[in-house]
Amino acid sequence: MKINTKFFGEVEINEENIIEFPNGIPGFEEEKRFVLLDINEGAIYHSLQSVDNPEVALVVTNPYVFFHDYEFDIDENTINLLSINSKEDVMVLSVLTLKDPFKHTTANLQAPIILNFTTRKAKQLILHDTNYQTKQPIIVEGKDVESDANSKS
Amino acid sequence: MLILNRKVNDSIQIDDDIEVKIISIEGDQVKIGIEAPKSIDVFRKEIYLKIQEENEEASNTTADLINLLKSTEKD
Secondary structure, three states: OEEEEOOOEEEEOOHHHOEEOOOOEOOEOOOOEEEEEEOOOOOOEEEEEEOOOOOOEEEEEOHHHOOOOOOOOOOHHHHHHOOOOOHHHEEEEEEEEOOOOHHHOEEOOOOOEEEEOOOOEEEEOOOOOOOOOOOEEOOOOOOOOHHHHOOOO | OOOOOOOOOOEEEEOOOEEEEEEEEEOOEEEEEEEOOOOOOOOOHHHHHHHHHHHHHHOOOOHHHHHHHHOOOOO
């Protein structure tokens, strides 16, 4: 099927790739169906695009690229909601709040998106009692990664 | 808003399957226990609002920022 997207115009998607968010996403509770569209060639960044609303798209990434020690428990409710049977089913994504310059970009580690890619069901999990932030800088100041991050100039 | 007076160990029943119980009161802190079906998420309000706001801010990404991302590679 064809959908209108925020960043890529009209895109042909395979309906089998639609991800269902039974509870919507906080702030976009009405949107229940999304697809993941690759943004860059290395496929580190994806656009989590609403199937039904072109305006709603969140940039997401694999948080473990940036935060090797990121860990949290997935609660019983989420495991049931997403019909998770084994950890191999699970993919974790973090929502990025992009900034220019890129080094000010943050990841929302307090609310990881949990995707069961066997059942194609997902949920944005809100962690209670955690030190992870909604605005965790993905680039630590002082580390010499700035030249890489700004390689476009 | 419905306002009810409750004492410690008193409960409020919402519908068939949600119970909100006052566990303890100390000064201006009230400890509340909530029993609800697994399909219902319970959050501290301020945290839920924070996540909502963060998602809304994150969704304000522009095409310019996406282009920045396309040219950004992480080793």
